[in-house]
Amino acid sequence: MKEKILEIRWHGRGGQGARLAALFFGEAVMSTGKYIQAFPEFGPERMGAPVVAYNRISDFPIRNHSGIKNPDILVILDPTLFSACDVLTGLRDDGIILINTAETPDLVREKLGLQNKRNKVWTVDASQISLSLIKRDIPNTPMLGALVKVINHYQLLEIEFSSVLNSLRGKFSQKFRGKEELIEGNLSSVRRAYEEVRGS
Numbered sequence: 001m002k003e004k005i006l007e008i009r010w011h012g013r014g015g016q017g018a019r020l021a022a023l024f025f026g027e028a029v030m031s032t033g034k035y036i037q038a039f040p041e042f043g044p045e046r047m048g049a050p051v052v053a054y055n056r057i058s059d060f061p062i063r064n065h066s067g068i069k070n071p072d073i074l075v076i077l078d079p080t081l082f083s084a085c086d087v088l089t090g091l092r093d094d095g096i097i098l099i100n101t102a103e104t105p106d107l108v109r110e111k112l113g114l115q116n117k118r119n120k121v122w123t124v125d126a127s128q129i130s131l132s133l134i135k136r137d138i139p140n141t142p143m144l145g146a147l148v149k150v151i152n153h154y155q156l157l158e159i160e161f162s163s164v165l166n167s168l169r170g171k172f173s174q175k176f177r178g179k180e181e182l183i184e185g186n187l188s189s190v191r192r193a194y195e196e197v198r199g200s
Helices: 018-030 079-083 105-112 126-133 140-153 161-175 180-196
Strands: 005-013 035-040 050-058 073-076 096-100 120-124
Touching (some): 005 018, 005 079, 005 140, 018 035, 018 140, 105 120
16 A cells, blocks of 8 residues: 655744644644654744744655655735735645635635645634634634645544544643633634635
8 A cells, every 4th residue: 555645744833823824734744643743944933034834644654854845735824925925836736725814715726826726725714713712813723723624534544533632632721721711713714724614
C-alpha cells in the first residue's frame, strides 16, 4: 500500500496564529491515530509580516523532514498576502486553496486568474466567525475546522472531526485556563467554520 503523505502549507501574518494553528492542527490530528509533523519556517516574526508554517499527515511514519515545496493544500489566513508575496508558489496542479475571506470560491478563482480547473478553491469567513464568537479577529482557530472539512470532503485522509474537537478542547483548556466562555467560543468557531466552508 502506497504511503500517502498529505502536505499542508499555512500562510498568515504575524499575530494571526498561523504557527500555532499548524501546531494545534498537528497535535489534534495525531490524537486520531495519524502520524504528523508541524513546524514553522524559521525567521524573524514581526506583527503583520508574512509567516509560513507546515503540516505533514500520514497513516504511516513520516521519514521526510525537509521543508514543503509542493503542498497539497494551502491555508491562507489573510487574503492580502496575495499582493505581498507569491503564496501559490509550488502548489500542486490538483492542489487545494483554502482562504479566509467573505468572497465566494468562484470570485476568488477569477481574481487569482486560476485557469487550471484541477485546482480547488474553498472559502470561509473565518475573521467574521472569530469576531462573532471570540470577539477578536483571530482567524486561525476557525480555519482548523474548515481544514478538516476540506480534507474529509476529498477523502485525502480520514480524520474524525469529533476526535479533533476533543483534542482542541484540551489545548484550549490549557491555553485559556479558567476562561470557560473563551474555551467554548473557540470550539464553536471551529464547528461553525466546518459547517460554513464552501468550495468550487
